[in-house]
Amino acid sequence: MKNLQHKYYESYKDNKLLFPGLDITWLKELREEAIAQFKKDGFPDKSVEEWNNHSYKNLKEKYFTPFSDNKFEINSKLIEKRGSNCVIRVVFYNGTLTNIEYDNLPEGIEVNTLTHFIKHKPSFLKDKISSAYKYAEERLSNIVDSRPQSIVAFNTAFHQEGAVIHIKKNVKVPGFIELLHIGEYSKDTMQHMRSLVYLEEGSECEVLENIINDTANDLVFTSNVTDIYVSKGASLSFNCFIKGGTNNIHINNIHGAVHEDSKFTSTSIMSALGQVRSENRINLLGENASTKIDMLLLGSKDSLLEGLTKVKHSKKNTFSDQKARIILNENSKASFQGKVRVDKGSDGTLANMSSKSLLLSKKARVNSKPELEILADDVRCSHGVTIGNLSLEQMFYLRSRGIPEVEARKLLVSSFGNIIIDDLNKNFIDKAKKIMTDYFND
């Protein structure tokens, strides 16, 4: 592994032309701090608590070269038409911008690529593209552990592109903003995207991040890290739908800073045949800040899906609600780790967490681990975990009404997922339902 770490370190130095912003002091320092951190920590192994469910063998054994082979040929099959309520859509193909589509962009909404902002407005990005250390794990022993964030450090060093969304004060975005990432990378390559969503005071916005990696035969490694800021009284709904091919390793990280009286909803739906891991780390930084984190993991064949959430209640009267639903078929595996941390003095915290898994085959496996770290006195926290098969009582009830067995199974499985889908904003329900239908049909 040390060898591999060194190889990536050399690769970073050799491929500097691929990484924008090295002429800007703070960004250069950020990248260099990150590659140094990665050189020290490497990819997390099973001794890191957050990574102890599955070893990402390919990540630790294979070497991936930064993707640089852009042909600008777009496979239109994977790019659907822009939705009617989508005010602006940014389309990336293999990590490169291909199009920004909009009709009449209302005032107060800025959406462009990371490279555009680096070139034209680097000062806006400063202190918003954050260091991996910012979300390092504080252990109860007071040790600060940077290792769980080493993929974020890796992304911070190697990111080539990304999207930036900036919503100005009191602007309420009509419809939604879509970030579409289509990936058809060549073998043994990697691509890392770094995005920023910044909502000023009192603004409101819905975002769909649609990640489709179609890599049936070739092993590729991709990551997205999104820094999110929800200022006082603002409201953001961030919906991340991830579809991945058989040999794709995709690691997604969402870092949310949620301020006073603001609201952040994050929904992730993952349906992949390879390995997908989605981490949501949300800090509630002002009174009455609230967050809702929903995850739906749909596993089949030999897929590995992991969801990790961490909500940190740092101020009084903050609220969080986490819901994970996991449906696994065939040989698929999944894990859910959900953590609620209530800092000292954050009284009046209300935190709920529930994780339910449905195993549809004998070989499917799931690990679910809820964790509460409560350092305040006056809090209400709940957590619940269930793992089971389809209920025989429910099956009998449906069949006794004349619904054939196959249809009854489908109805029950989708109803299990609907708990997440029905909570989506109406702009995204059809898309999410389509992911469910594709999951059944594959």
Place this chain on the structure above:
Amino acid sequence: MSTTLEIKDLYVEVDSKEILKGLSLKIEHGEMAAIMGPNGSGKSTLASVLAGKEGYNIVNGTIKYLGNDLLKMSTEERASSGVFLAFQYPVEIPGVATSTFVRTALNAQRRNRGEDELDAMEFLKLARQKAKELEMSEDFFQRAVNVGFSGGEKKRAEVFQMSMLSPTLAILDETDSGLDIDALKIVAEGVNKLRDNKLSGIVITHYQRLLDYLKPDTIHILADGKIIKTGDKSLALLLEEKGYQGITGAN
């Protein structure tokens, strides 16, 4: 009168324990039969076996439904050919709206019988009419099946489903339990409305009260896995007076 259901000498085991021990019962077309009996006598087992629930081992006996071998039919085939079980404990199905559930069921049955499916508008029209008859608010169409329903609402929803699916043989497994007098009356009226359409029924109950409204043609006492006494409504009155022990002669 032709026969809707004929059970002959039925022996059923659950987990190797014999529950039904030579039960015979005949229900004619349009007949409403009440089955009363002490706890553990096998009433709910009979209901489950008729509906086709798994986990029941039929050791001996035959069940003919409209001349066909009921035991050879799958649960969904039984439903499509008109067998309906109103559950003692209706099952909650989070994430499925009641209207989606009933429409899926109704159309599956229609498909199975070679009839055209109802479209959304036709279905809604029928559902509204039936809900009105049962004095149910239409709000429950969009609520998940039985989730958060009160005991009375659950039973009423069972009768709503029954009236939507218009069965030939309805088995009401303690549909009166958990209902107050007003709800009981509405539920019974709902069932009686269907009787005009020549419904046969098996009403499993512990109480005389439901029978006051449903006015069954026959009353059967089920004890220790078989029918030990059959009579008319006077049997129920006798039962009320003397209790099961007084009738079965057990000490």
